[in-house]
Amino acid sequence: MMNLRVGFVLSLVSLSLIACDARTDKESLEYRAELYDGCAQCHGVNGEGNAEIGAPSIAGLERWYVKAQLRKFKRSQRGWHPEDAGGKRMWPMARAMDTDEKVDLVSAYVASLPLYKPEPTLEGGNPATGKIYFATCVQCHGADAGGNIDEYGPPLNYSDDWYLLTQLQNFKAGLRGTHPDDVTGAKMRPFSMTLPTEQAMKDVIAYIGTLPNQK
Numbered sequence: 634m635m636n637l638r639v640g641f642v643l644s645l646v647s648l649s650l651i652a653c654d655a656r657t658d659k660e661s662l663e664y665r666a667e668l669y670d671g672c673a674q675c676h677g678v679n680g681e682g683n684a685e686i687g688a689p690s691i692a693g694l695e696r697w698y699v700k701a702q703l704r705k706f707k708r709s710q711r712g713w714h715p716e717d718a719g720g721k722r723m724w725p726m727a728r729a730m731d732t733d734e735k736v737d738l739v740s741a742y743v744a745s746l747p748l749y750k751p752e753p754t755l756e757g758g759n760p761a762t763g764k765i766y767f768a769t770c771v772q773c774h775g776a777d778a779g780g781n782i783d784e785y786g787p788p789l790n791y792s793d794d795w796y797l798l799t800q801l802q803n804f805k806a807g808l809r810g811t812h813p814d815d816v817t818g819a820k821m822r823p824f825s826m827t828l829p830t831e832q833a834m835k836d837v838i839a840y841i842g843t844l845p846n847q848k
């Protein structure tokens with residue numbers, strides 16, 4: 634009798650251990666890395682990006698921001714515009730993360746990747762002029778361009794310069810930030826209008842390039 638009881642208790646313990654294991658498994662780095670596998674073909678194993686296909690460096694981007702963007706792609710609030718070529722490439726990919734949990738865990742994985750410092754690719758930007766334009770951006774992106782969660786402004790200081798240019802152009806042309814449910818995109822869009830020319834965009838990006846590339 635005693636033995637039976639002990640056996641029963643032991644099997645309960647081992648059952649709960651198995652359940653615990655399954656839970657830990659999903660939280661494990663291996664599981665997150667596995668979720669990221671499909672992303673690596675475009676964003677690179679270390680999240681360093683691939684300029685040729687317009688996939689930006691995403692290594693170290695904040696978890697809340699990655700999550701929000703994946704949700705937007707999934708819900709077609711970003712990447713829906715017929716002329717948004719880059720967004721169109723990313724848009725179906727977010728669907729592979731078919732549960733909120735996967736979206737969250739892959740975002741945590743992206744956030745945990747060591748920051749990557751992309752090489753500058755744009756020429757002709759004047760950082761001194763850019764600094765003047767950037768004064769308007771500080772409120773939401775921070776004086777160091779490190780982002781401001783309270784305003785949903787992502788960090789810009791470790792993004793590819795070519796990607797920043799495309800996004801500013803996209804906001805301005807209405808390819809991003811115009812979907813009726815894209816509330817945070819709508820916050821950004823008017824500020825893309827404060828940059829009157831492509832030169833002004835390059836200037837502000839050149840200034841961002843002078844800021845420390847860190848979190």
Ligand code: HEC
Pocket residue numbers: 668669671672673674675676686687688689691694698699702703718719720721722723726727729730739740743799
């Ligand atoms: C087929 C290539 C491809 C795959 C696979 C892919 N992406 Fe992307 N991703 C892109 C492109 C291209 C963009 C740029 C979109 C744009 O120009 O607006 C992008 C943009 C993003 C952004 C927005 C970055 C920002 O600063 O706003 C995030 C976050 C992202 N991808 C995460 C992921 C994750 C996580 C996965 C895997 C679930 C993934 N991507 C799979 C091509 C891809």
Ligand code: HEC
Pocket residue numbers: 701766767769770771772773774784785786787789792797798800801817818820821824825827828837
């Ligand atoms: C009122 C707040 C606000 C101001 C001011 C603002 N932004 Fe933004 N910006 C945002 C938000 C919010 C997002 C994220 C949009 C989204 O969720 O898709 C964003 C996104 C961006 C992106 C895309 C980043 C990425 O990883 O895809 C760029 C580039 C950008 N902003 C540049 C600027 C520049 C340059 C200025 C100043 C001229 C500026 N922003 C001013 C709120 C702001």
